Amino acid sequence: MELTQSTAGLNAGIGVDIELIQDINIENETFVERNFTPAEQKYCRSRPNPHASFAGKWCAKEAVIKAVSSLNPTWEKVWIKGSAAPLIDIEICIGTSGAPVVVLHGEVKEAAEKAGVSDVKVSISHIDTFAIATAISQ
Numbered sequence: 001m002e003l004t005q006s007t008a009g010l011n012a013g014i015g016v017d018i019e020l021i022q023d024i025n026i027e028n029e030t031f032v033e034r035n036f037t038p039a040e041q042k043y044c045r046s047r048p049n050p051h052a053s054f055a056g057k058w059c060a061k062e063a064v065i066k067a068v069s070s071l072n073p074t075w076e077k078v079w080i081k082g083s084a085a086p087l088i089d090i091e092i093c094i095g096t097s098g099a100p101v102v103v104l105h106g107e108v109k110e111a112a113e114k115a116g117v118s119d120v121k122v123s124i125s126h127i128d129t130f131a132i133a134t135a136i137s138q
Helices: 030-034 037-047 050-070 108-116
Strands: 011-020 090-094 100-104 119-128 130-137
Touching: 011 050, 030 050, 037 050, 037 090, 050 090, 050 100, 050 119, 050 130, 100 108, 100 119
Parallel strands: none
Antiparallel strands: 011 130, 090 100, 119 130
């Protein structure tokens, strides 16, 4: 089956984010607590490179916002809190397979449901100085 045939009729939003790892200020505890759940913090701090793990999760959260917002660009604005809003309600968990799993909470979950989103998938990668994530919403 060709890719065009397998995705025909697929309504999806796509988001991507890339960051310099050093730009994610994990030394600022207020920033960390506003944007990462306790489970995310525990996971990132347990990794060989905690800074890269926090940056990867940050990129995933930003990519999720873009994917949800782009699902149907003709709808009203989905995210109304602005660019400085905390991202703690977008949780990036680790599934049994080791792949990241998106869990939405609170107002973010309500906004995504309002936008018609039933699922969001993410992929995260980091190397040396950069972290990147891609998200697809359906």
